[in-house]
Amino acid sequence: MDRPCLMQALESIGEQSHSPIEVVLVKASGTRHGPVPENCGPCPVRAIGSDKNLSRPAAANVGLDHALGEYIGFLDDDDLLDSNHVEGLVVLLQQHPEIRAAYAGVRFQGPDPGSAREFNEAYEPVRLRLGNYIPIHAVLFHRSLRDQCRFDEALEVYEDWDFWLQMSRHTDFLHLSKISATYRDIGNSAVNPSAMAVSSQRAAIYEKWRLRFSGEEIEELLGYSEMHFSRPLRQHAQQLQSKVQGLEVEKDRLWVHIRQLQAEIDKILQSTSWRVTTPLRWAGDVLARARQLGRNLNRLVRQQGGLAHAAGKTLKLVRQEGWQGFLWRCKRELSSDPGQLSGNDYQLWIEHYDQPGEPEIKAMHRQMRAFVRQPKISILMPVYNPNLRWLQQAIDSVLAQIYPHWELCIADDASTQPEVRQMLQGLATQDQRIKVVLRKTNGHIAAASNSALEIASGAYVALMDQDDLLAADALYHVAKALEQEDIALIYSDEDKIDEQNRRHAPYFKCDWNYDLFLSHNMICHLGVYDAAQVRALGGFNEALSGAQDYDLALRLIERISPERIRHIPRVLYHWRSHHASTASEESVKPYALEAGEKALNQHLQRRGIAGQAILQPGGHYRVRYQLPDPAPRVGLIIPTRNGLELLKTCLGSILNKSTYPNYQVLIVDNGSDDPEVLSYFDALGRDHGVRVLRDDRPFNYSALNNRAVSELDCEFVALVNNDIEVISPDWLEEMVSLAAQPGVGAVGARLWYPDDRLQHAGVIMVGGVAGHAHKGLPRGAPGYAKRAILLQSFSAVTAACLVVRRSTFLAADGLDEEHLAIAFNDIDFCLKLETLGHRNIWTPYAELYHHESASRGLETTPEKQQRFAQEVRFMQDKWGERLRLDPAYSPNLSLDREDFSLAWPPRVPPITASDA
Numbered sequence: 047m048d049r050p051c052l053m054q055a056l057e058s059i060g061e062q063s064h065s066p067i068e069v070v071l072v073k074a075s076g077t078r079h080g081p082v083p084e085n086c087g088p089c090p091v092r093a094i095g096s097d098k099n100l101s102r103p104a105a106a107n108v109g110l111d112h113a114l115g116e117y118i119g120f121l122d123d124d125d126l127l128d129s130n131h132v133e134g135l136v137v138l139l140q141q142h143p144e145i146r147a148a149y150a151g152v153r154f155q156g157p158d159p160g161s162a163r164e165f166n167e168a169y170e171p172v173r174l175r176l177g178n179y180i181p182i183h184a185v186l187f188h189r190s191l192r193d194q195c196r197f198d199e200a201l202e203v204y205e206d207w208d209f210w211l212q213m214s215r216h217t218d219f220l221h222l223s224k225i226s227a228t229y230r231d232i233g234n235s236a237v238n239p240s241a242m243a244v245s246s247q248r249a250a251i252y253e254k255w256r257l258r259f260s261g262e263e264i265e266e267l268l269g270y271s272e273m274h275f276s277r278p279l280r281q282h283a284q285q286l287q288s289k290v291q292g293l294e295v296e297k298d299r300l301w302v303h304i305r306q307l308q309a310e311i312d313k314i315l316q317s318t319s320w321r322v323t324t325p326l327r328w329a330g331d332v333l334a335r336a337r338q339l340g341r342n343l344n345r346l347v348r349q350q351g352g353l354a355h356a357a358g359k360t361l362k363l364v365r366q367e368g369w370q371g372f373l374w375r376c377k378r379e380l381s382s383d384p385g386q387l388s389g390n391d392y393q394l395w396i397e398h399y400d401q402p403g404e405p406e407i408k409a410m411h412r413q414m415r416a417f418v419r420q421p422k423i424s425i426l427m428p429v430y431n432p433n434l435r436w437l438q439q440a441i442d443s444v445l446a447q448i449y450p451h452w453e454l455c456i457a458d459d460a461s462t463q464p465e466v467r468q469m470l471q472g473l474a475t476q477d478q479r480i481k482v483v484l485r486k487t488n489g490h491i492a493a494a495s496n497s498a499l500e501i502a503s504g505a506y507v508a509l510m511d512q513d514d515l516l517a518a519d520a521l522y523h524v525a526k527a528l529e530q531e532d533i534a535l536i537y538s539d540e541d542k543i544d545e546q547n548r549r550h551a552p553y554f555k556c557d558w559n560y561d562l563f564l565s566h567n568m569i570c571h572l573g574v575y576d577a578a579q580v581r582a583l584g585g586f587n588e589a590l591s592g593a594q595d596y597d598l599a600l601r602l603i604e605r606i607s608p609e610r611i612r613h614i615p616r617v618l619y620h621w622r623s624h625h626a627s628t629a630s631e632e633s634v635k636p637y638a639l640e641a642g643e644k645a646l647n648q649h650l651q652r653r654g655i656a657g658q659a660i661l662q663p664g665g666h667y668r669v670r671y672q673l674p675d676p677a678p679r680v681g682l683i684i685p686t687r688n689g690l691e692l693l694k695t696c697l698g699s700i701l702n703k704s705t706y707p708n709y710q711v712l713i714v715d716n717g718s719d720d721p722e723v724l725s726y727f728d729a730l731g732r733d734h735g736v737r738v739l740r741d742d743r744p745f746n747y748s749a750l751n752n753r754a755v756s757e758l759d760c761e762f763v764a765l766v767n768n769d770i771e772v773i774s775p776d777w778l779e780e781m782v783s784l785a786a787q788p789g790v791g792a793v794g795a796r797l798w799y800p801d802d803r804l805q806h807a808g809v810i811m812v813g814g815v816a817g818h819a820h821k822g823l824p825r826g827a828p829g830y831a832k833r834a835i836l837l838q839s840f841s842a843v844t845a846a847c848l849v850v851r852r853s854t855f856l857a858a859d860g861l862d863e864e865h866l867a868i869a870f871n872d873i874d875f876c877l878k879l880e881t882l883g884h885r886n887i888w889t890p891y892a893e894l895y896h897h898e899s900a901s902r903g904l905e906t907t908p909e910k911q912q913r914f915a916q917e918v919r920f921m922q923d924k925w926g927e928r929l930r931l932d933p934a935y936s937p938n939l940s941l942d943r944e945d946f947s948l949a950w951p952p953r954v955p956p957i958t959a960s961d962a
Contacts, residue, residue, distance in 0.1 A: 051124040051230070058126040060087020064133035070094060070112050074105040103197035103205035110192050119186040120206075124230050127183065131226035135186035138220050142660065146188040147213055148220035152181045156231040165229070168636045169219040169663050172266045175259065177248075178207030180219075181229045191216060198254070203247045211255060218663045223636045262824050392541075392552060395948050399956075400617060402519055406957040410448050410522050417529050423452045423521055424504030424577065428494030429512045430459040434469060436513035436622060439547070441473060441480070444510075449521035453479045453504060457497035460488040492586040492594035499577075499585050506536075508574045509595055513622040515543060516572070519957075520618035524574050527612050534610040535602055536574040538618035539938065545624055549617075553831050554936035554946075558611045560603075561887055562838035564646060564659070566666045567596040571619035575602065590645050592638030597645035604652060615937050615954050639665055655787075664828065666836055668891065671783040677708045679760035680782060680849070685714040685750040686768040690723050692897065699772035701734055706778035711736045712758060714750045716743070748861035748871045751845075755855055762786075763855055765872075767846040769897035773798070777892035781849040784837075784887050791858075791884030792850045792876050794843025797896040798825065805896045807833075808840035808888035809873060810944065811932035815921045816842060816873045817944040819935075830939075830946035839885045840934045845872030846896050850879075858882060865920045868913065877925060 059069055069091040071082055082093045094112050106120060117136060121127065135148045151166030167179055174180070195212040197205045213219075259267070402410075414420070425444055429437065444454050456470055467484055474482045481501050485494060499507065506528065510516065524536055541552040555568055562568050573595060583601050586594040603611070639661055646659030646667055656672035682700065686693055693713075700711065711730075715738050718724060730736035739757060741750055755763050762782055774780070777795060785793045797806035804823040809816050820834040828835045845861075858878040861871040876886045922929065930941070930953070937953035939946050 055121055055123050055125060056083065056086035056091070058128075059121065060085075060089055061129045062087075062089075062127065062132045063130050064136055067132065068092065068113075068115055070109045072096075072100070072105045072109045074100040074102075101199060101202070103199045103201055106197040106205065106209075107199065110196070113189065113192070116189055117186050118189055118192065119183065121183045125181075125183050126228040126230065128226040128228075132186065134222050134224060134226055138222050139186065139188065142220055145220050146191055146217040148186055148222060149180050149184040150222040150227060151225040152184045152227045152229045153225050154229045154231070161231075164225060166223060166225060167221075168223070168639075168665075169221045170270075171214055171218075171663075172263070172270045174207075174210060174214055175255070175263060175267050176270060178204065178210065180206075180210055181227070182206040183227055183229070185210070185219075187213065187217075201247060201250060204251050208251055208254070211251075221636070223640065260826075262826055390947050392550060392948070395950070396549060398950075399952055402957060407448060407519075409957050410519060413526065414449060414522065417525060419529055420451050420525065421506055421528055422504035423449075423506045423508055423524060423574065424502035425452060425454045425508045425510050425516075426495055426498040426502060427454060427456045427510045427512060428459055428491050428498060429456055429461065429466065429470070430488070430491075430494065431461045431463050432466065432512040434465065437466075437469070440510065440512060440514055443515040443518070445477065446518050447516065447521045448519050449525050451525070452521055453481060453502070455498040455502045456480065456482045457494040457501075458482065458484050459490065459494035459497075460485050489588065490591040492588040492591040495594060496585045496588065499580065502577060505577055506574050507577045507580055508572060510572075510619075511622070513624075514571065515547075515620040515622075517616075517618045517620070519616075520572060523614050523616055523618060524572075527614055531612065532610060533612045534576040534579050534606045535569070535599065536572075536612045536614060537569040538572045538614040539616055539936070540571040540619040540621055541617050542623040543620040545622075549620060551623070552617055552938075554615065554617075554938040555613060555831075556935055557613045557933035558608055559839050559934060560608070561885070562833075562836060563599075563603075564649075564667065564669050565836035565838060566832065567593075567599070567642065569599050570595070571621050573599065575599075579605065587645070590641040593641035593645050596642050597648075600645055600649040601652075604649070615952075643667060657783075664832065664835065666832055668837065671787060673779055673783045674786055677706065677779075678762055678782065678786070680706065680709040680762045680764055680778060681754075681758035681760040681852070682709055682711045682764045682766050683714060683751055683754040683758075684711065684766050684768050685716055685747065685754075686718065687716040687745070688718045688720040688723050689768060690720060690726060692769050693723065693726065695771050695897075696766070696768050697730060697736070699770075700766075703772045703775045704778055705775045706782070709764075709778060710758070710760065712754055713738045714754050715740050716745055716750055717741075746863055746867040747845075748863035748867055752860040752863055755852060755860060758852065760852060762849055763852050765845045765848045765850075767896065770797075770847055771895040771897070773893040773895060774891070777894060778849070780889055780892040781847075784889060785849045785851060789883070789885060790887055791854055791879030791882070792843050792848050792872075792886045794840070794886070794888045795847040795892040795894055796888070796890045797844070797846060797894055800895055800897060804829075804834060805898055806844050806846065806888075807890070808838070808934070809842035809844060809876070810935045811841060811929045812935070812941045812944060815870055815918055815929060818844070819944060820946070821944040823945075833946070835890050837887065837889045837891065838934070840876075840888050841880065841886065841932050842873045842876035843886050843888050845875070846898075847892075847894055848872065854879065854882075854884065866917055869917045870921050874921065874924070877928065 056069065059067060065088060067089045069086060069089050071091055071093045073082075073093060073095045083091055085091055092112065094108055096108070100108065109120070110118065117139065119132070119135075131150060135150060138148045139145070149169075151164060154161070154163050154165065156162070165179060165181055165184065167173075191213055194216050195209055198208050199205075201208060210219075256264075427440070441454065444452065458467060458470055461467065470482045470484070474480050483497050483501050485497055489497075495509070506524070508521075508524070520538070523538070527533060527536055537555070539552065539554050541549050543549055553570075556562070559568065575598070579602055580598065583598065583605070587597045587601075588594075590597045643659055643661040646669070650657050650659060650669070658670050660668050660670060662668050684696065697711070711734070713727065713730070713736060715727065718727075727736075727738045731738060739754060741753060743749065751765055762785055764778070764781070781793045781795060784790060794806065794808065796804070799805050802825040804818075804820050804825070804827075806818050806821075807823070807829065808819045810819045819840070820829045823829055823834055858875060861875050863871075866874055879886060931937070938949055940949045941953075
């Protein structure tokens with residue numbers, strides 16, 4: 047503490063722009079201390095003494111115990127704070143009160159001038175588990191964490207890392223991407239452990255935390271380590287490349303053999319013996335798996351070595367296990383997705399369904415000759431110091447386009463590498479469709495994009511990065527879409543390519559989904575825009591570089607109707623994934639995420655939407671809509687029959703946790719006869735004003751809710767199962783603020799099983815009628831393309847917890863009590879809302895537990911199964927193809943599972959040789 051640098055550290059505190067600040071100075075060296083100042087600038091100094099030497103973690107705990115401020119931070123005596131450090135963090139924390147810790151960037155200064163560097167990386171929980179990258183004086187946190195976290199005094203080093211890990215169990219960290227502190231190594235630090243000690247203490251951290259990390263967290267840690275620290279393995283990968291080429295040859299040979307086998311199987315499928323076995327094939331899970339059944343049995347036959355072997359094994363199983371055992375085995379096998387044969391292998395899927403051959407290409411050329419419009423498409427490509435090999439590949443992918451009416455407009459943003467300009471000028475002379483503008487000053491990506499736009503002459507502009515690839519049929523599909531409709535914005539599916547051009551991580555998108563678009567830029571690649579509209583908007587906003595394409599799309603959708611937005615459900619764009627790209631990791635360019643947040647808030651302001659877009663730690667956005675003032679009256683409808691413990695859990699959590707200021711609970715008592723339940727009803731009415739509506743008819747979920755809605759006089763109604771338990775206190779504020787938005791129908795919540803597996807994250811049209819998206823996903827997992835954590839629209843949401851305007855409920859004639867007394871009434875209701883022009887929203891920010899079917903049980907009796915089958919048939923007859931073509935779900939994803947597996951085959955119409 048008595049080092050000369052202490053006064054410099056205190057002076058940096060005294061110069062802070064924020065006030066008030068107190069300084070708690072811990073005398074960590076026992077009685078061997080000189081005098082300390084009473085103030086540093088306007089900040090009072092309280093010196094806390096000790097009669098013994100204190101270790102760093104012990105001294106930190108003493109400081110924690112004596113701190114009086116609302117926010118707490120640490121500063122070593124050899125480090126410094128910029129004058130705006132504390133103020134910046136306080137403002138950020140006050141803007142995000144749900145998060146209790148924030149940190150800023152820190153510059154490092156060592157004794158060697160060449161050692162200078164910066165610590166300014168975005169927050170990643172998995173990265174923090176791997177190692178500490180947040181200097182101790184970078185952080186400011188709320189004093190409430192003091193009661194939950196302590197410095198581990200058994201640690202000699204890494205006590206701050208351990209402290210951050212403790213804090214991360216209670217809060218996320220906000221990152222202020224601005225350097226506002228200095229970490230100094232002046233050569234006489236009080237702590238200078240040996241390399242062996244450091245290694246030992248790192249091991250101590252891992253030993254301490256290894257049993258506290260969940261299996262999912264360990265899996266994330268391993269995946270992150272593999273992704274980000276695998277460079278030493280690349281040399282080995284190069285050595286293996288020759289072996290891979292040999293395997294590719296063998297793979298091609300095997301595929302020829304597979305196709306021959308498939309032809310033989312097709313003959314078998316037409317044979318008499320195959321038709322005779324139809325009753326056996328029909329026996330397995332007929333309702334949910336009918337469409338997939340033939341393909342899966344085909345797979346089983348191949349697995350068993352052909353039809354004869356399969357028949358023999360069938361007879362053996364029947365003799366050993368009886369027909370019930372055999373049918374159980376069939377059902378288990380037939381319930382699996384054929385993609386599992388290859389581990390849901392995307393490479394296998396590409397070879398099957400995403401490699402147009404010569405017949406398909408000829409069909410495309412025949413179609414193009416019949417196109418009436420054949421618009422020129424200008425591809426805008428900003429360039430700055432690119433990898434020349436990848437740039438050449440990007441340009442080659444444009445030159446390889448099947449559709450010929452394009453131009454490539456390249457704007458070099460004053461690259462410092464002279465060979466870039468030489469290469470571009472040479473390319474421009476080789477093909478007149480390549481146009482190049484060489485900027486004299488570097489203006490960043492938005493300015494360069496505007497320069498490319500200036501030289502574009504096409505009716506439409508497509509956006510392309512300097513190291514990415516277009517699929518050869520990309521512009522053909524764009525032109526085909528433009529031929530059919532008046533479209534102002536087109537977007538396609540995309541995947542990523544690594545540095546060796548291997549495709550992976552496909553993003554099979556849904557059709558236009560405004561709420562999903564506000565959660566992340568779902569358009570991204572490939573995006574094609576009406577050039578006249580882009581120019582009318584003034585081009586790209588140069589104040590929002592990094593998110594200029596997101597901002598452009600946000601401004602464009604304000605001018606056009608949703609009908610002028612078209613999704614092409616094909617992978618037309620391959621996004622280069624490398625260590626410096628946002629394709630591999632969004633946090634590589636935090637400025638882009640922050641620019642996206644600004645673009646979203648400007649969009650909300652232009653549309654007059656009362657709300658705020660907030661960047662989330664995962665790199666996506668949350669729009670928090672403002673609740674109407676005063677808060678509208680909400681009627682919570684809870685049908686029940688007996689089930690005292692369920693009721694107590696449900697009602698107790700609602701009454702004790704919910705923070706919404708204006709709601710009424712209406713229990714619909716469907717014939718309860720348990721005296722304890724009836725007594726509980728009386729107590730609820732007396733103590734909490736809960737109303738009980740008696741309805742003794744046979745259980746009909748739709749009728750019970752319809753009657754309850756007619757009995758209420760409130761602006762919104764919430765359908766709530768009696769097996770629901772509140773997790774987030776503001777669940778109703780979140781759901782009502784969304785249901786109050788224009789054009790919104792039903793709003794659903796994120797529901798969890800009691801073991802913290804996901805039960806409901808929206809409804810997708812799978813399994814014959816409908817299923818829960820990402821059902822069974824563990825807590826913390828983002829799901830496919832983050833769709834398990836993003837606010838978005840779905841075709842339907844479950845009525846286990848659903849909020850809707852009462853007038854909207856009545857306009858849709860409520861729930862169908864005639865045909866759908868028990869199941870699928872909520873799906874039917876949401877689809878009716880959709881036909882009335884409403885969109886149904888699912889929010890991950892209203893969280894509740896759902897003890898699913900605990901109140902009425904499962905469909906186990908013959909009577910229940912017969913009723914369920916009738917409801918399935920009714921839904922399929924009424925909604926037909928709508929159940930197969932879900933606009934909130936990709937036709938490239940399976941209809942047989944809820945985990946967004948690949949579809950085998952996809953439901954995208956193939957290009958056939960007969961197309962003309």
